[in-house]
Amino acid sequence: MGIDPNFDRNREQVGEENGVAVWGPVDPPEKLGIHGSHVAVDYDICVADGACLEDCPVDVFTWVETPDHPASERKVEPTREDQCIDCMLCVDICPVDAIDVDASRS
Ligand code: SF4
Incomplete structure (x- = not known):
């Protein structure tokens, strides 16, 4: 199952990381929540494929390290x-x- 497109209604914003909103629940290192608003990435689904980062025409994405997360x-x-x-x-x-x-959502 992919990211919930209604996460901003179904989750609560629990903080910010590098200026990007974080939507819970969060329980690191295993559970990291959804990061972003206009552009949102479900960290608990992301497998670090990297195609989005390589192909985004305006370089929206940067890598962040998430050691010990089960997906990547x-x-x-x-x-x-x-x-x-x-x-x-x-x-x-x-x-x-x-x-x-x-x-x-911006
Ligand atoms: S690839 Fe980049 S510009 Fe295109 S929708 Fe995704 S984040 Fe936005």
């Missing part, structure tokens, strides 16, 4: 989500549907 030991953080042009490439390319993009 690094994640793509939507650090520059304010630059997103809503092309939806990352949403379409993610092999595990870990990303949702919605400008109404």
Whole structure:
């Protein structure tokens, strides 16, 4: 199952990391929640495939290390989500549907 596109209604924002909103529940290192608003990545689904980071035309994503997370030991953080042009490439390319993009959440 992929990221919940209604996470902003179904979850609570529990903090911020590098200026990016974090939506709980969070219980590191195993449970890391959803990171981002306009561009949101479910860290508990992300397998660090990296296609989104490589192909995003405006370089929204950066790698962050997540040691001991069961799905992958690094994640793509939507650090520059304010630059997103809503092309939806990352949403379409993610092999595990870990990303949702919605400008109404910015
Ligand atoms: S929708 Fe397009 S511009 Fe926005 S983060 Fe994804 S790949 Fe980048």
